[in-house]
Amino acid sequence: MLIRSLSRYGCIATLLLLIVAGCSSIYTTDYDELYGSAEVTDRNIDWSEFQGRAKRGHVSFIHDVKPILDSRCVACHACNDAPCQQKLTSYEGIDRGASKARVYEAARLSSADPTRLFIDAKTTQEWRDKGFYPILNERIESAEADLMGSLLFRVLNQKFINPLSDHGGTPKPLPDTFDLSLDRSQQCPTIEEFDYYETQKPLWGMPFGLPGLNTKELSTINQWLAEGAKFDPLPSISKQAHQAVIEWEAFFNTPSLKQQLVSRYIYEHLFLGHIRFDTNPKREFFRLVRSYTPPGKAIEEIPTVRPYDPPGVDQVYYRLRPVKSTIVDKTHLVYALNDARMNRFKHLFLAPNYTVESLPSYDPEQASNPFTTFAAIPAKSRYTFLLDEAQYFIGGFIKGPVCRGQIALNVIDDQFWTLFLNPESDTISNDTGFITQQAENLRLPAASEDTLSPIDIWFRFANAQKDYRKAKNKYLDARYKSGIENSLDNIWSGRNTNLLDASNNPVANDNAALTIFRHYDSATVVKGLVGREPKTVWVLDYPIFERIHYLLVAGFNVYGNAGHQLSTRLYMDYLRMESENNFLDFLPSSQRKPVRDSWYKGTHNSMISYFDKPLAGSERETRIAYQTEDSKTELLGYIENHLSPLDLSDRLNRCDKKPCTPTQLEGVEKRVFPEVQRLASITGTQLNIIPELVYLIIEPSNTTESAISYSLIHNRAHSNISYLLDEDSRLEPENDTLTVTPYYVGSYPNFYFHVNEARLADFVDQLSAIHTPEDEESFIQEFGVRRTDSRFWAINDWLNQDYLNQEPINAGWFDLSRYENK
Known part of the structure; x- marks a missing residue:
């Protein structure tokens, strides 16, 4: 029981604390008078003190408390959308505390200052200066103050003394007094405001709208709080990871201009990921960051909002920083670095014969446009790099900060398949010169995020898109003078990227076919052609794929204003329609417009006018010979066969041939x-x-x-x-x-x-x-x-x-x- 677990501080005193907690709604507590003025304290202990405390029976944060927070609290308090910005995934987040400001604010007229944990402030005091307030006691050290002066104790204890009713063992929905909507008005009381909050919302203890912690869990956390809420020292990274970090940081920071440009390109695509090494423990991850300091010195991460923002120094260093927070699925994007990847990077980016005479600028207009910044790197190399881990890069906009809320997600259908043009045969994805020439038409809205006019946003980039499509069609007309264009070989099968298995045998890349699901206000990308035949299918080429990344990942500022967020959403309409049109180009020309019209029932003609023209008239014909009137279904059948030996069957949702039960099931x-x-x-x-x-x-x-x-x-x-x-x-x-x-x-x-x-x-x-x-x-x-x-x-x-x-x-x-x- 709670009282017994705190016996070292006296059962009577503990009972009084619970009585005070239960009655606090009647009074307003003067915490300064009771426990002194608040002041940030250092809660970190070294190994010697940790071992001494362990021998005395003290609770360990890492071994005892963190598992409870992970399984009961991190479910909501982990990311940019954590209520009150209270992150409980690390001791730094706990010590930082909470804020009344929101990260996601759709009506924001000007950009907000970023508040990224580990990046935008280095100390708890710096977070206090940014408006964050504590959830742990920062007054005198005593068992009473450590409990009663802690918001963490108060919100957990609030649920303990006001549990959700089980209605006699028959679960019922929560009453309407619980606001569970995604964009609900947040209640973020400080410890000084908590008495009133508890009076007004007695059932709103934590975990919010869910069963409370059991007695053992609550006792463990309360004992840790009463003992001063000390943070154990974190273990060092593994020896294997340490060696891998040395090797990879040496690679990324090779001083040649060619390598510096390549490292910048790789960094701008991997900055969001969780890097792992094949030789280190399964759950050990790192972030690729820009640092003021070179390898061998402590990392000082450059705190820019975007990965291509000006760093403010002449020389940046690419470093691998350990991930210290609890891993939550919604932000977990894994990218492996190993010997095979090192060879792959060298083959794609360093072996080709091109020169880099000077490094590109960090001026926002240029840096936000990858087709200008990285024009020296062959387009095929960049495209193949993206294809190698296509699920990871598509996952960037799904697990990144852009993918939140119904309006952000209603730019995509609820289920669709994504394919890719073949890097060996797609002329545009191979033509660095043409892409560089079209860089201005391929520009993205991130460089100018101040406008709030959707009409201005729409037409500004509509004209550029229109010019790009004209240039693209002219280019393809010259390339396919016979008027016949796409065959199945133009679809990337995954077999031609020089990937090898452990025995050095060529293997098919299972990133060649992806399925994207939208779940109203979130989304998922999985490998394979999953589910029934979808209404729409995307086929990406290099310019589309790269723009998706720079629009929704590298160029998206979650702290940006409403204009930036709106322009991002509207521009994605173009990329979706362009991807869909690439698929339609594989159908008979006479079927393209009817199929397209079935996807856009009820839209005004002006909505798709910029993309409708290539679907009407005598466009280039496909090389595929169709046998039925249902050309779309027929084409998807051809594509599934074309993608073999990848097993793209889905007998559970899409059983074309009996029997359907997979033989491997038991x-x-x-x-x-x-x-x-x-x-x-x-x-x-x-x-x-x-x-x-x-x-x-x-x-x-x-x-x-x-x-x-x-x-x-x-x-x-x-x-x-x-x-x-x-x-x-x-x-x-x-x-x-x-x-x-x-x-x-x-x-x-x-x-x-x-x-x-x-x-x-x-x-x-x-x-x-x-x-x-x-x-x-x-x-x-x-x-x-x-x-x-x-x-x-x-x-x-x-x-x-x-x-x-x-x-x-x-x-x-x-x-x-x-x-x-x-």
Whole structure:
């Protein structure tokens, strides 16, 4: 119990603290009078002090407290959208505290000062100077002050004395007094304001809208707080990683102009990632950063907002900085550096015969345009670099700060496939001269983010896009004088990038085909052609791929004003339509406009006028000979065969030939496959009860077997996705589909279902038969895991551990901020 765990400080005193905590809503506490004025204190202890405290039975932050914070608090308090900017993923975040300012602010008229942990301030006092306030006691050191002066204690204890009702063991939705919306008004009380907050929102203790910590968990954290909330020393990086860092920093900082340009290019593409080395422990990651200091000295990261912003010094050094925070899935982008990658970089960027006579400027107009900045590097090398890890680079805009909220995401369909033009045969992606010549037409809006006029944004770049398409068509007309252009060989199959396996045999790159899912206000990219045949398909070439990265990753400023965010969103419309047009070019010319029109039902002609002209008239014909009237489906079948030996079959969602059950399945997975496939076949309004992203746990009837999980992705159909607002009016729920995968998709689950194998058929039957709100309530009550469910944390823990077991390198903690209140 809580009182026994704090016996060293006296049971009576502890009981009094709980009474004061329970009654604090009646009084306003003068903390300065009780515990003295606040002052930042150093909580870090060295190894000697840590060992001494351990011998005396003190709680360890790393071994005892951090696992609780990771499993109960990091689910919401981890990233840019952490409520009150309170990050609990590291001791630096805990010590920094909270802020009333928001990172995501759609109506911001001017850019905000960045507040990136580890980057924009180096000390806790510097964070105080930036307006952050403590969640730990910063007054006199005593058990009473360390508890009562700590916001962390107060919000956890608030939930402890005001638990969510379990309604007699029958979970019910939370009352409407809980605002769980993504952009809800935040409540960010300081310790001095907490008494009033607790009075007004007694049920809003932490974890917010979820069951509280159990007695053991709460006791552990409270004991740590009462002992002064000291932070253990972090272990050093592994010996293997240390050696790899030396080798890679030497490579990146080779002084030749050619190498400096290449290192800048690589850095501007990897700065968001979590770097790992094959030789080091699985969960050890690094960030590639620009530093004022050279290798061998302590890293002093250059705190620019964008990776290409002027560094303010003549010489920058590329360094590998350890990732100290808890790994959360929504920001976890893994990129491997190893001997094969080193050879690959040398082959792509250093072996080609080109010279670099001077380094490019960091002037914003030039630096924001990669086609100008890196014109010296062959375009094919840049494109192949992107293709090698296409999922990673597409994942940059999905797991980066740009991908948040409905308006940011409604620029893409809920499910579509992404393919790439062949770097060996696509003339434009190979022609460095043509791309450099078109650099001005390919410019991006990041360099000028001050405008707030969407009309100005639209037409300013529409004209440049129009000029680029004219130049592109003229270029291709000259290249294909016969009027015949694309064949299947123009689609990258993944077989021609010189990748080798451990035995030095050529292997196909499984990045050649990707599926992107939108989950209303978040998204996911996975390898393969997953799900049913999508409405739209993208085919990227180098200019599109590079612009996506510089628009949504390198050039996006999450602290920027409304004009910058709006221009980013609108420009992405062009890249989507251009990607779709690349796919349409493989269809018979007579079918392109009808197919395109089916994707954009209900749009004004002006909306697509800049892209419509190439689809009408006597355009270049495809080399593919079609046998049916359904050219799109036929083409996708050809493409799937073309991409072999990659296994792109999806027998669960897309069974073209019987039998459908994969031969490699065994045990419970094999037994439930027919029912899970039946679940995946449900379409239309029957899916209304299924949120965008759901995890389903199936408990086997045979208790000697382990439970299994599936991701259920609700793909909402749209008449078109051409407008920023009023998305609901363009939904077509009768055309909705469900994609089911035996692996984890997404970072933000919206709901969990828990079903015994013996009831799985009932689960599918009841879902198929839902017609009324009463049917929905019965279905959720029987199979759902509500926020108020006493099983919630046990089920959440199992899912996170199962994900880690499946993906020991790529897994991170799931985010619960989108979990619905059903």
